[in-house]
Amino acid sequence: MALASDLAPCDDLVCRFGKLGTGYGTGRLEVGSGNSGRRPVAYGSNARLHRGLYGLKQAPRAWFHRFSAFLFATGFSCSRIDSSLFVLSKGADLIYLLLYVDDIVVTSNNSVLLNAFISKLSKEFATKDMGSLIYFLGLEEHRTSSGLFISQAKYAHEILQRAKLVDSKPMSTPMVVAHHLSTDGPDFDDPSLYQSLVGSLQYLTITRLDLAHAVSAVSQYMHKPSLCHFQAVKQILRYIKGTLRYGLSFTPSSSCNILAYSDADWAGRPDTQRSISGYAIYLGDNLVSWHSKNNRLCLIQAMNPNTERLPALLSKSSGLVIFFVISR
Structure with a gap:
């Protein structure tokens, strides 16, 4: 050791x-x-x-x-x-x-x-x-005058190399907001490549909150990706090309308040009429937890898709409170 x-x-x-x-x-x-x-x-x-x-x-x-x-x-x-x-x-x-x-x-x-x-x-x-300590499980640690900065720039660059998009033109957003993916369209001829890239992107979301929603969307079609789905993955990768140095910043905070945000895209999947929802939780001034996934039920959609994510959000926040109290 x-x-x-x-x-x-x-x-x-x-x-x-x-x-x-x-x-x-x-x-x-x-x-x-x-x-x-x-x-x-x-x-x-x-x-x-x-x-x-x-x-x-x-x-x-x-x-x-x-x-x-x-x-x-x-x-x-x-x-x-x-x-x-x-x-x-x-x-x-x-x-x-x-x-x-x-x-x-x-x-x-x-x-x-x-x-x-x-x-x-x-x-x-x-x-x-x-x-x-500089590199741990693909996470790069950088010390700054104000705190700690963690990124996965090296890991992200390796994904671009595997996708042969190192010299591609960067995109300003990871996904077009009005574009909803579906099962329509011709199949992609290399599903193993699609699965490998999306799996790597899922690990990249450890430090990239801005990718959580887009990666969650393309992850729904791992079993049978289409050309449209692969184009969505390429847009995510081209966005990463222009934001390679993005990551998480942690600074000392005098506040121990827990603040949580939640949102959903309101039936964003045309095939199932389900929403993709997510949340972000702050402890003081630092982002400590986030998630984006498909809602399990579509019956609540007519009322408000955020209500389904509320129990998970409260559970996660309660877990953070328990961990903080034990730590203290």
Whole structure:
């Protein structure tokens, strides 16, 4: 596991990045044999094959159990919102640890507490220094004078390269507002390319709220895309070409108020008469959550499509309140 320390946007906040260096072999793992509880006897050259099929099939689960057990013994608790997020609270001091397979990000407002935890972690798992946290799971971190800026410029450029649109003319909007997609039109001759590009765009919406609605619209036709749908994807990509450096900005805020917005396009899908609705939630001055998707029902459309998204919006906001209260 590699660790790197660096100062976060706030002067009293320290951030560290970790990565498991030797795979699932690090640490003491108790790996089960399989779903049936039995493992076939292996002879000769078949031994490695049987071990790969039966002996290590539970390795990811065993590794997560091993690492989380260590965190629980140290005093961490698992977040109710995200099972990969762990929180340690000691009075006014906090440590947040985010785990993704063999990558971790640790943040704390107390450098002494964090160093003590890192020292304990190093005794349990092999560690090495990798430098400052700059790139994590396709997310680029940039420090500014006012806070933290996160983008996916490199990842977006790779999508443009795959679509062969690096030299294309940029567009000013990701989608024409009055243009509603439908199932009409000739089929696109390379559906795997369509599915690959749209799947990549879905991951790009992690930092690009401006793409959420357009990507949600083209995602409805993954099973059978048409030429019209692919043209819509190309417009999104050409819009990305002109906004490659867009991302999320986080700044220190004295306000802890939660403010949520919701909207819908009123039966924007001609095929089903359903609306595509979405919401955006702010914690203080920072955007922390957003979503865009098809409404499940069309019976409410005659009244107001926003009413269907209200329970999900309230649920998400309540989750943020719970997480904030636990953190405090």
